[in-house]
Structures are given as C-alpha cells and as structure tokens.
Amino acid sequence: MADESKLQIAIVGAGIAGLGAAIGLKHHPAIDVQVYEKATELREIGASIALGPNGMRTLERLGVDNALDDEIAFRNKSKYPMIYRHWKTNEIISTDSHAGEVEYRHLTARFYRAHLQEALAKHVDPSRIHFSKAFESVTFDRTIRKLVITFADGTTATADIILGADGIHSPVRTFFVPTSSTAWTGWVAFRSVFLYSHVAHIKDLPDEANHFWGPDRTLFISKLGRDLFTVVGSYQADPDAPDAPYKDSTWNSDGDVDTLRDFYKDWSPLVRQIVDAVPSTRIYPNAAAHPLETWVLGSGKVTLAGDAAHAHGGAFAAGGSLALDDAWAFVSSILYVLPENATRKPNDAEILKALRIYEKTRKPHTDRVMSVVHQNNKNKVARYSQARELETDEQLRTRIKNRVDPSWIHEHDVQAAFAQAVADETTDQVSAGEQARL
Structure with missing residues (x-):
C-alpha cells in the first residue's frame, strides 16, 4: 500500500x-x-x-x-569487449578495446x-x-x-x-x-540460449564473445553464466516491402532452427557446427522510434x-x-x-x-x-x-x-x-x- x-x-x-x-x-x-x-x-x-x-x-x-x-556475468578473458571474425575463414579481423582504464569487475559482461x-x-x-x-x-x-x-x-x-x-x-x-x-527496422534477431553442453564437443569453439561478420548478416556467440551459451543470428529485409518475411512477427515468438541453419549454410564449417548444435531459437523483430x-x-x-x-x-x-x-x-x-x-x-x-x-x-x-x-x-x-x-x-x-x-x-x-x-x-x-x- x-x-x-x-x-x-x-x-x-x-x-x-x-x-x-x-x-x-x-x-x-x-x-x-x-x-x-x-x-x-x-x-x-x-x-x-x-x-x-x-x-x-x-x-x-x-x-x-x-x-x-x-557466476552470472561472463567476461572475455582477453578483456576485449568484442572480437570480430570472418564468416568464411574464422580469422580475427578486429577487436573492440576499452578506451579508459577498466577494473576487472567493470569489464564488458554478458x-x-x-x-x-x-x-x-x-x-x-x-x-x-x-x-x-x-x-x-x-x-x-x-x-x-x-x-x-x-x-x-x-x-x-x-x-x-x-x-x-x-x-x-x-x-x-x-x-x-x-x-x-515504433516501426519495424526490417532486422530480425534469432536468439538462442541453451546449456553449454550442446556445443562443448565442437573443436576450436571460441571461448570468448565473438561476432562473425558476413556480406549480408552476422552471427554472435558467447558463453553466459551458469554454464549457458548464446547464439544470435540475424535476418535483414526491406521494412517497406509488403511481402517482407517476419514483417508481422512478434517479440519472443517461436523460431525455426532449420531456417536459422539455412541462413548460415554457406558459412565456415565451424559456424555451421555451432548453428547445427542450436536446439531451439526465438524471434525478436527489431523496432525503433x-x-x-x-x-x-x-x-x-x-x-x-x-x-x-x-x-x-x-x-x-x-x-x-x-x-x-x-x-x-x-x-x-x-x-x-x-x-x-x-x-x-x-x-x-x-x-x-x-x-x-x-x-x-x-x-x-x-x-x-x-x-x-x-x-x-x-x-x-x-x-x-x-x-x-x-x-x-x-x-x-x-x-x-x-x-x-x-x-x-x-x-x-x-x-x-x-x-x-x-x-x-x-x-x-x-x-x-x-x-x-x-
């Protein structure tokens, strides 16, 4: 009261x-x-x-x-806030860096x-x-x-x-x-969180937060606290197109892992293994005002x-x-x-x-x-x-x-x-x- x-x-x-x-x-x-x-x-x-x-x-x-x-905040051991990799070669192309002095407990965390x-x-x-x-x-x-x-x-x-x-x-x-x-921006995220055990078997799996960039989409992966792992895929469309996929999708709705896998079928074998291991995914249409x-x-x-x-x-x-x-x-x-x-x-x-x-x-x-x-x-x-x-x-x-x-x-x-x-x-x-x- x-x-x-x-x-x-x-x-x-x-x-x-x-x-x-x-x-x-x-x-x-x-x-x-x-x-x-x-x-x-x-x-x-x-x-x-x-x-x-x-x-x-x-x-x-x-x-x-x-x-x-x-226990719940995952930080990159390298202290880089983000690591950027190539979609085909997996090579590290660039990294973000902290501009000032940052204590460990204040490092970027997921x-x-x-x-x-x-x-x-x-x-x-x-x-x-x-x-x-x-x-x-x-x-x-x-x-x-x-x-x-x-x-x-x-x-x-x-x-x-x-x-x-x-x-x-x-x-x-x-x-x-x-x-x-708000209005839809045309971008849709396919977000997945699951137990790390689903991807633990993958050889050369990055053990830090990484962002793979390709010509028309990206893929983000990272460990999370309490033995969880996240994979975030994306799809971009023309928001003004009347037949744009996901135009009428709703926040946190069910996604299709087969569709997600199809998005990354031409990417590196490492990326394909990661995406193939995703047990389920959900859709998050991006909006802005x-x-x-x-x-x-x-x-x-x-x-x-x-x-x-x-x-x-x-x-x-x-x-x-x-x-x-x-x-x-x-x-x-x-x-x-x-x-x-x-x-x-x-x-x-x-x-x-x-x-x-x-x-x-x-x-x-x-x-x-x-x-x-x-x-x-x-x-x-x-x-x-x-x-x-x-x-x-x-x-x-x-x-x-x-x-x-x-x-x-x-x-x-x-x-x-x-x-x-x-x-x-x-x-x-x-x-x-x-x-x-x-």
Whole structure:
C-alpha cells in the first residue's frame, strides 16, 4: 500500500530501468516507491544481454554487487569487449578495446537476461512490485493533487511522479506522445540460449564473445553464466516491402532452427557446427522510434527511462547499460531536490526541476546514440537490398575494421553528465532571475 504522507513515485515496468530506479530510492525515508508490472510474474522476456563498463559501474553504485559476480556475468578473458571474425575463414579481423582504464569487475559482461533481472529483484521488497498491472491511462486529480493511474484491470493507483520504464513499445510514452510509436527496422534477431553442453564437443569453439561478420548478416556467440551459451543470428529485409518475411512477427515468438541453419549454410564449417548444435531459437523483430522532443511529460510530473525513453532498436548491445544509467540519473535528480534530510516534500516546481535535470543528464547522450543507430539501420537496409556479390571480400574486411567505435557509449560517464546538468540548471535559473529583474 502506498504511503501518501511521502513523495509517491510510481514506476511502470519492472525491467532493468524500473528495478534499478526502485533500488536507488528504496532507502529514502520520505519516498514511497511502487512498481507496477503488466506481467503476471517477474519474468524477463529475452535472451542474452551485454553490459559495458558504464552499466557495470552503475550496478555497483546501486549496490547490486551480486550482478557483478562471475557466476552470472561472463567476461572475455582477453578483456576485449568484442572480437570480430570472418564468416568464411574464422580469422580475427578486429577487436573492440576499452578506451579508459577498466577494473576487472567493470569489464564488458554478458548475462542471461533472467539472471540479471533476478539479481536486481533481490534488492527490491516484493511487496512493492504489483503484477498484472498493465498501464492504460493517467489523469491529474486536482482535489488530491495527485496523478491517478488506471490499469487495464480497472484498478487505480496514485502518484506524485510517474517513471515510465515499460519498454520499447511503452504505453506510457505513447499515451503522452501518440506519434511516438515504433516501426519495424526490417532486422530480425534469432536468439538462442541453451546449456553449454550442446556445443562443448565442437573443436576450436571460441571461448570468448565473438561476432562473425558476413556480406549480408552476422552471427554472435558467447558463453553466459551458469554454464549457458548464446547464439544470435540475424535476418535483414526491406521494412517497406509488403511481402517482407517476419514483417508481422512478434517479440519472443517461436523460431525455426532449420531456417536459422539455412541462413548460415554457406558459412565456415565451424559456424555451421555451432548453428547445427542450436536446439531451439526465438524471434525478436527489431523496432525503433525517433527521439522525443522532451522527456518531461504530464505537466512536469512524468518522465521515461530505458527503451521507453529512447526506442533506439539496437544500440551496439548497449540497451541494458543505457537503462541502468537512466535509473541512476533519475534517482540522483530526485535526491537532488529531496535529500534524505529533507523536512518536507518537494513542490511542483522542485519536481519539475528534478525531471529537467534528469533530462539534461541523459537525453543529449541517448539522442546521439539514436542518431547513430538510425543511420546504421538505413545503411543496413541499403546494403542488404543489393546483391551479396556487390561487396568484395576486401570491402567486407574494410567495413569490419572501419565500424563505429562504441567506446563512447559503453564508457559514458553518467556522473559527469549529471554534474554538468546540475550546473546548467543552476545557470539557467540565475539567467532567468536576472532577466526577470530587467
């Protein structure tokens, strides 16, 4: 039950961003956090997920040390975030490198999504997570001066602030910005997670996370925690073609392993052995939306986090880290206007200030991420719509070597961005005060 004597914060969505924000605020004596999740139980939908150094550092700041444990977090022993191989020869063409000094526990890691969500959930009081609560609408009740959330089951909840962390197709986002719905990019991932024993017999199987690149598709493989292994294949189509395969496919739907094997039938014997060992696969159509004009919604009482805030549709496997940094920045912005020693709840102007600081901390960075991702999506559609033979082997190798360096995403300093946002907000207030006196 929500405590109306405290600042009520309703988090819609119990994914990485939502749980991260709930963890960051749970010890504040004057804040009541409630999480509303549409699923019937806490069950992550997805396969593998990567966290870069920024995401790993944020987990540590939030006190989720159990998620950094080698039991569930797989790190490359070479310390390379990613290794890129040739589709026919298996040779290593290039590697990603960390731009700065990175401690072992903060190295890029791969997780089974359910393991990461489980690690986060251990830090949230189960009584604060309410299931079967699909967001439907929100109104502002002027009598009680509260936001009133209505769920699909007919129940309601009140809040002073709403954080929409309800995924890429976010009902919270589209409720406030109807034009922000997502569109299919034409790319489909075939994701599989299974016991490592299925591939243990394969000679020369890479024991690190590797990305094989071919002329018209890629294949990602990696160990995961608890003796799991992941294989991620891909298919690219023209999203505007009326007969495009998978145009009407749904997230986390059943896939066909024979189709997956057919995609890679001309690849190296090693790749074929790996794909042939995949026992089952699931389909994940990629979607994206354009950046929002603002994250401050609902008359300054509503904001967004994670894929709900930046529906980028695949950002260099950075979605998890972006979500965690969103959570930390949201928490820090709230604590800026409501420190733990505060003697009163923040007023509307202070809440607005917090959400503005949060937006200034995160939106410039995620807008840049989305810009790069959208351009990459356009390039993929243009390239894959042409015949494979148009790209020579030399051109492929050059494309691998000249790919975008993702270190600016994976090693983004959210703490520095927050400090700058606070400074900018202070400067803006001073400037506004000076203008008012003129």
